[in-house]
Amino acid sequence: MSRYTSVTEDDLREMLATIGVASVDELFADVPAAIRLERPLALAEGLSEQEVYEQLQALASRNVSAADEISFLGAGMYDSYVPALVDSIITRSEFLTPYTPYQPEVSQGGLQAMFEYQTAISELTGLPVSNASVYEGPSAVAAAGYLATLHNGRRRFVVSAGVHPHAIETLTTLARGWEMDVEVVELVEGATDLSGVELGEDVSALILAQPNFLGAVERLDPLVQAAHDAGALVICSADPISLGLLQAPGAQGVDIVVGEGQTLGNRLDFGGPSFGFFAVTEALVRRVPGRIAGQTHDLDGRLGYVLTLQTREQHIRREKATSNICTAQALNALAGIVYLSWLGRRGMVELAELLVQRTAYARARLDAITGVALSHNQPVVREFPIRIFGDVDATIAHCLANGINPGYRISDNELLVAITERRTRADIDRLADTIEEALN
Amino acid sequence: MSRYTSVTEDDLREMLATIGVASVDELFADVPAAIRLERPLALAEGLSEQEVYEQLQALASRNVSAADEISFLGAGMYDSYVPALVDSIITRSEFLTPYTPYQPEVSQGGLQAMFEYQTAISELTGLPVSNASVYEGPSAVAAAGYLATLHNGRRRFVVSAGVHPHAIETLTTLARGWEMDVEVVELVEGATDLSGVELGEDVSALILAQPNFLGAVERLDPLVQAAHDAGALVICSADPISLGLLQAPGAQGVDIVVGEGQTLGNRLDFGGPSFGFFAVTEALVRRVPGRIAGQTHDLDGRLGYVLTLQTREQHIRREKATSNICTAQALNALAGIVYLSWLGRRGMVELAELLVQRTAYARARLDAITGVALSHNQPVVREFPIRIFGDVDATIAHCLANGINPGYRISDNELLVAITERRTRADIDRLADTIEEALN
Amino acid sequence: MSTTTQRRARSFIEAADDELTIFDRSRPGRRAFVAPALDVPERPLDELIPAPLRRPEPARLPEVSEPEIVRHYNRLSKRNFDLDTGFYPLGSCTMKHNPKLHERVAALPGHARLHPLQRVEAAQGALELMWRLQHALGEISGLPHVSLQPSAGSHGELAGVLLTRAYHEDRGEHRTKILTPDTAHGTNPATVTMAGYELVKIGTDAYGNVDIDDLRAKASDDVACLMLTNPSTLGLFEPQIEEIAQIVHSVGATLYYDGANLNAIMGICRPGDMGFDIVHFNLHKSFTQPHGGGGPGAGPIAVSERIEPFLPRPQVIRRSGGGEAGGAGAADSYALDYERPKSIGRLRGFQGNYGVFVRSYAYICSLGAPGLREVSEVAVLNANYLLARLREERVLEYLPAAYERLCMHEFVLSGAPMKRDLGIRTLDLAKRLLDHGVHPPTVYFPLIVDEALLIEPTETETRETLDRFATLMAEILREAAEDPEIARGAPYATPVRRLDEAGAARRPVVRQEL
Amino acid sequence: MSTTTQRRARSFIEAADDELTIFDRSRPGRRAFVAPALDVPERPLDELIPAPLRRPEPARLPEVSEPEIVRHYNRLSKRNFDLDTGFYPLGSCTMKHNPKLHERVAALPGHARLHPLQRVEAAQGALELMWRLQHALGEISGLPHVSLQPSAGSHGELAGVLLTRAYHEDRGEHRTKILTPDTAHGTNPATVTMAGYELVKIGTDAYGNVDIDDLRAKASDDVACLMLTNPSTLGLFEPQIEEIAQIVHSVGATLYYDGANLNAIMGICRPGDMGFDIVHFNLHKSFTQPHGGGGPGAGPIAVSERIEPFLPRPQVIRRSGGGEAGGAGAADSYALDYERPKSIGRLRGFQGNYGVFVRSYAYICSLGAPGLREVSEVAVLNANYLLARLREERVLEYLPAAYERLCMHEFVLSGAPMKRDLGIRTLDLAKRLLDHGVHPPTVYFPLIVDEALLIEPTETETRETLDRFATLMAEILREAAEDPEIARGAPYATPVRRLDEAGAARRPVVRQEL
Numbered sequence A, B: 001m002s003r004y005t006s007v008t009e010d011d012l013r014e015m016l017a018t019i020g021v022a023s024v025d026e027l028f029a030d031v032p033a034a035i036r037l038e039r040p041l042a043l044a045e046g047l048s049e050q051e052v053y054e055q056l057q058a059l060a061s062r063n064v065s066a067a068d069e070i071s072f073l074g075a076g077m078y079d080s081y082v083p084a085l086v087d088s089i090i091t092r093s094e095f096l097t098p099y100t101p102y103q104p105e106v107s108q109g110g111l112q113a114m115f116e117y118q119t120a121i122s123e124l125t126g127l128p129v130s131n132a133s134v135y136e137g138p139s140a141v142a143a144a145g146y147l148a149t150l151h152n153g154r155r156r157f158v159v160s161a162g163v164h165p166h167a168i169e170t171l172t173t174l175a176r177g178w179e180m181d182v183e184v185v186e187l188v189e190g191a192t193d194l195s196g197v198e199l200g201e202d203v204s205a206l207i208l209a210q211p212n213f214l215g216a217v218e219r220l221d222p223l224v225q226a227a228h229d230a231g232a233l234v235i236c237s238a239d240p241i242s243l244g245l246l247q248a249p250g251a252q253g254v255d256i257v258v259g260e261g262q263t264l265g266n267r268l269d270f271g272g273p274s275f276g277f278f279a280v281t282e283a284l285v286r287r288v289p290g291r292i293a294g295q296t297h298d299l300d301g302r303l304g305y306v307l308t309l310q311t312r313e314q315h316i317r318r319e320k321a322t323s324n325i326c327t328a329q330a331l332n333a334l335a336g337i338v339y340l341s342w343l344g345r346r347g348m349v350e351l352a353e354l355l356v357q358r359t360a361y362a363r364a365r366l367d368a369i370t371g372v373a374l375s376h377n378q379p380v381v382r383e384f385p386i387r388i389f390g391d392v393d394a395t396i397a398h399c400l401a402n403g404i405n406p407g408y409r410i411s412d413n414e415l416l417v418a419i420t421e422r423r424t425r426a427d428i429d430r431l432a433d434t435i436e437e438a439l440n
Numbered sequence C, D: 001m002s003t004t005t006q007r008r009a010r011s012f013i014e015a016a017d018d019e020l021t022i023f024d025r026s027r028p029g030r031r032a033f034v035a036p037a038l039d040v041p042e043r044p045l046d047e048l049i050p051a052p053l054r055r056p057e058p059a060r061l062p063e064v065s066e067p068e069i070v071r072h073y074n075r076l077s078k079r080n081f082d083l084d085t086g087f088y089p090l091g092s093c094t095m096k097h098n099p100k101l102h103e104r105v106a107a108l109p110g111h112a113r114l115h116p117l118q119r120v121e122a123a124q125g126a127l128e129l130m131w132r133l134q135h136a137l138g139e140i141s142g143l144p145h146v147s148l149q150p151s152a153g154s155h156g157e158l159a160g161v162l163l164t165r166a167y168h169e170d171r172g173e174h175r176t177k178i179l180t181p182d183t184a185h186g187t188n189p190a191t192v193t194m195a196g197y198e199l200v201k202i203g204t205d206a207y208g209n210v211d212i213d214d215l216r217a218k219a220s221d222d223v224a225c226l227m228l229t230n231p232s233t234l235g236l237f238e239p240q241i242e243e244i245a246q247i248v249h250s251v252g253a254t255l256y257y258d259g260a261n262l263n264a265i266m267g268i269c270r271p272g273d274m275g276f277d278i279v280h281f282n283l284h285k286s287f288t289q290p291h292g293g294g295g296p297g298a299g300p301i302a303v304s305e306r307i308e309p310f311l312p313r314p315q316v317i318r319r320s321g322g323g324e325a326g327g328a329g330a331a332d333s334y335a336l337d338y339e340r341p342k343s344i345g346r347l348r349g350f351q352g353n354y355g356v357f358v359r360s361y362a363y364i365c366s367l368g369a370p371g372l373r374e375v376s377e378v379a380v381l382n383a384n385y386l387l388a389r390l391r392e393e394r395v396l397e398y399l400p401a402a403y404e405r406l407c408m409h410e411f412v413l414s415g416a417p418m419k420r421d422l423g424i425r426t427l428d429l430a431k432r433l434l435d436h437g438v439h440p441p442t443v444y445f446p447l448i449v450d451e452a453l454l455i456e457p458t459e460t461e462t463r464e465t466l467d468r469f470a471t472l473m474a475e476i477l478r479e480a481a482e483d484p485e486i487a488r489g490a491p492y493a494t495p496v497r498r499l500d501e502a503g504a505a506r507r508p509v510v511r512q513e514l
């Protein structure tokens, strides 16, 4: 018997008798002989808890994590500090182990947290309606694209090259199913430039990022204007921490704001699980994918929460649903709202400003190095690309040898450098000094 | 305002007004001017959570823990595997944050767990009554000594040198207050030998350990006989894991069985917090120190639990109490009962047998090395001393250089080697090979 | 109400401020966050980010201290029912025990703080873990080629249908229809539409099996795929699965396996051996990732040779250094392979829900081959035992089994007679269960069963729990026979009673006004 | 009872098997533990441990699976009220918020898996942390020499009295008496006896202060020590503390400070400056170690120069490498000093409750000097505000303050008028609070106040919580005025109602019969 099951020999005998069969095999009578696996699975035997722990620890020790080096990797996920209270709350069995809240009377905790989460996302994005989460950032962009086609039935997406490459790829993969084209608009000087793109009647949505993949803060107004003039929707993928400081895209006319939520109280986890946030205008509410928590009352007039507008969803509408999503990322979104409550109204600004200042410092330090240039001069919040003139491989190798991961290599001679609140001035100085050493 | 307080400026103004004072200072009017601290405390400023985490992590990284080397340290505390469910249960706020259960109606969880703990300790020790925990092993021995004096008023303790040295020292420290003598009986061939000790009318208690400090399993019967013949009580400090296999001391006539509980689901924590267990015969129940949970019923006849026999305790009997203990180690004892439930009836035996087999293997491997001899040949469960002929310092240094901590040095040329379930055959072989290398 | 009722608060942990949200608790100036010291020369913000690009006002997030946050969410958590609290036989969801070890290993910094863009040489542990998981899932499904990318079952379905499309297009075929049984889970038809296909429904026969004649009739060469769940959502194994596969393949369509019910057959039979081309797994079901109140999960897919070229990018591959498959492989190394010309491309950011993979891999290590088979044997044993006990308790007189057969890991009852004879609906029964510390089974699914109740006990429940559930069901029916109003008004012991869902949908309030 | 009552289970998480113990759940053959593989040649057990030394039968521990253990203790936990659930104004216990960060840092392997006998060179981080904590506690108390060894307050008291004994004996004096006020906590008199001294009680004057005349009368040269709590257990600061110190010292006795109430004065005044020789801290009170339902805690002691030679063995010391006190101290090293000829010796195993030190040190790092002072200022502000609010709510008409003064961090009310005029005792009021999600204050302590209620809100509670408590108290009194039976019968909303404590003590059942 495994440590997770509890059928003793007595149990087995009596249970089979109650069922009225002689053996467990009989219970599988419906399985045709020809397709039965007549051998054990070719997998190892089971192990004790302690042995499994040692194995997983051994695998972990063969990764170089952000705890093992001074890492300037970002490009979509960030080594942000996760406050201890987030862990202590999301590891409570009451949040960790229940299913999607199909029985609201015994799910008020999760449902109210979703409602609070939706309120916070609505505040950050500047849009009135948020769902309770989608899988992650890039597929949130794709889901927004699908909403756009459902909304206006047009056949083409115009996507800024400043949108995260994984998002563009994901959109492209799914757009195949919708038989739609994805046209990418290159960046000029690090920012989206629509001159030379004609936004015709066939454009379903213009898709942007804020800040964009190169860290640049985009001037959204003219872009939104152009798209709306063509009757297209505007979708913007935003970094939620940057939104602590930046104008809310919703306030600038963007119709759908999505993004990657990892940086809000979620671990790196080698890329997941995290969550994608998804917010829209009132006009689009009935086409939103996934769960939405709504406020209501019970028989006794007590305030309560339920999953609402379910007629959008697969379990009710089936082939007419606005999305096939079912299990999403509730626990990660919970971490998100707990984290945002922890940051708070002023903390959100203080954190973003700290990042802006340290990033400006890092940018200046690196720019000052002969052999290093900034790829663009747009305003940035927490991330920026540098161009290295000289032996790039050797430069990176020298950094790694000194316990520094200098950033994500986005081209032969470019690195995208991300600054989180865990990277101190001392870390930044070490990065600059080490690169300088390598180049001279 | 700190992150743990919440008095806003509005709050402060209105609260002072409600109280009817003009400033917080006024609230401290009773503090004479002469003794006021007219300067800030000479301590650092506060830090952000992240900075505190980094500091504590930096301190941790300057320790070599059992995660960083192959450690054969034992001698009272053991690098045993703590199953994950223990952590997940004892970190639940409902167990972690309440005070001692003074209001039983809202403390049934903690009280029932104490009752279950007492039942398990009673089973292991072979005595009918267990309390809910004392501080740790050595002070449990001292507390047992105090009980003995309260019971028979005699003036002398006879203590086997096989009792943990910290326990002997602790008893000696406290015995000063009771104006009692502590006489230590040396071991012969690793075992307690009473020949040459006369156990007179003045002996309050004979104090033994099972297995003793040198890992030897003592033959308790003759020792108990001798003490009882002299009208003395017998106190035995036992290793709870060894009790999975060994005869229960209570079944051999021991009056008080105590011990260190760390190895039952508690971390090493550089020596604490852990818990001391404390079990006695019926005859001694009303002199037991500390909390005891008892079963009873509520108004509606529902089964329930309360702190019982409180007339022993300081908060009721004050100067007439049988001990001054108040806060003990409830959470660590909870870890103990959860751990014992996890081990279970058969697991307890399987674990002890695994240790016996690996220890026998280790003993044989080391004994086979020229330059190494066993200090004694008594039966052992999980720990044994070796004598090294040759350069002991160099031998230890060589082990450490190879990432092995060979054990606790108990004399110039002796090491006490402990085997836990985390030390595999491969680890043991490495230890033996490395010592052999060093000596040849 | 009697004074006793007046005297009794609903529970000793409920308090006067229970209805407040975290925003209601906000007071200007309170904080839990303290910023790390600014350690660089401060520059005027306007120089760095021009004012027009900035928010005029901070976002109105709550202003609360740490103790308030902890207490707020701690108290909220107590308004949830969860798997560690009681029996949760939610059909089709496989609410099996979530081992605590998994949370511990997933939290190890080497896993939890590993950046997804870390260079592969510095992420060998993670890539090896993923490769080993792929290997295990391949062996369990009998389909050797695995992608871990999909984030959930429905995402795996979408991947599978896009693979099907790519497969057909690659062969120059343009197929337009996809078949699903009328018992299919909602995500199946929704996926069909989302992937640009037309849905065609297949009927179910009197035994609860796929209606073979209907299938044969609808299986034409414009059919791209049949999506099937086996055991079906009725908890029944398709005895004619080989014939079904033959029919589907004969028209050149692919056969898709919805793996939500894999918990019934691990180590006993394999989708690959049944003739399936593509399968998705729900790691949050069969492989015990905690459900988290609605995710995260993971929906890896395994496919046959002919589908393999189209798998998503990137794939985790092993560069053998001589170690044999599954073995330690002394000098093996692992890499991300992007060179997949026929790939459908990416389905999401980065490499998938790695944190989920860690848990499921740990689970497979713990159980091993014998343990996995035992899981399915006991899951099926428990389900059949519970069905038999409900029969003993005469519950089936009011809630007959939809199909009189041995079931697999779950079974469906119909509440129609109960509704007719006792005047309470399946919904009422479900709500009344809430008053007794039990989560109700899945209700009103599958759609083809009137007043359906889908019960899945899972293998991790004790026999005593199953017995208690059987007697509780009987009690509630007896109670309803005496006074149906009690069930109709249930629940009573929950933090809130029945909620106005219609009103919520009519006038949606989906965020708090601040 | 009305049907509504019948219909309503006590709570949606209560179940039929709630009364079972973990032993009741045991079934032969079940297990949660799987042993690691035996990887050495197996030898006959009799060869290794002769049969007569072994148990004839395994100890009858429970046989249960992991899911059962998790659910059992999880469900038990829900039968506790805790600090993260609601207001816990338990006087003298300082139930302040326990920051979650502390659990995280204490669990770091470098702390949690550090063996107590690790050689000092390999435990420098731990020893430095202990040294820094000693340094901080010395500064906070104004007594520079600190031992972290004692495991709790009472243990610190015992240490303090043994130090006093050693001090006097070293000076060739044999003193026999120790003085404590009649307001003292029970551990004080119990400690006096346990350390072999005779207790002499000092009275309290009309203002709640030590009766100076009584003290002067009893302060003779056979008095070894006066044990004092300041603020006292009445929550009042002794204005004549300097005179008290002068009297005690004039007869050559030592002055002992019970630090349980230190939370009122951190950074404002210091025991050392008041003339105390020895102080104990309750790290589980002022320094926020979670109480764990009755421990663990830690009771470090700080002493003056003249007591220092007698401190327990071993002491953590710093070997300066040039760094200045409190500073990083580049080349500083830390050691355990056993060479203390006059030491009273060891008080326990190893070096003390290190895991507690980690939490309290983290707390001090977080707050720093300004934060610690703010703790005391807000603790006193909250207490006085709550007292004022209770007055506004006219609660004091039935429960007058024992002494009409400003209080420090806590205050005492007397339920005598309530008992006389409303017919409910302090106990009834306490039990009725349980029905409203609030933990009652400390009751019937201090002993000198009739029907005492000792209320300590702590600094981490919000003003709204204090306001709710004040109105709740008023409500309960109104309710009692209408129908005292309600309070007398309380609680109603708890997992069990009032328990038969007398019966439990008369026929003690302290373990389960198996």
Ligand SMILES: Cc1ncc(COP(=O)(O)O)c(C=O)c1O
Pocket (backbone or CB within 6 Å): A325, A326, A327, C092, C093, C152, C153, C154, C155, C185, C187, C188, C229, C233, C258, C260, C261, C282, C297, C299
């Ligand atoms: C039969 C079946 N198929 C598919 C799904 C969808 O899986 P997921 O929720 O992971 O998207 C479910 C989930 O309930 C299911 O039960």
Ligand SMILES: Cc1ncc(COP(=O)(O)O)c(C=O)c1O
Pocket (backbone or CB within 6 Å): B325, B326, B327, D092, D093, D152, D153, D154, D155, D185, D187, D188, D229, D233, D258, D260, D261, D282, D297, D299
């Ligand atoms: C005033 C006072 N002194 C001493 C103690 C004893 O402290 P401990 O419980 O840590 O032994 C307490 C604990 O309640 C107390 O309140």
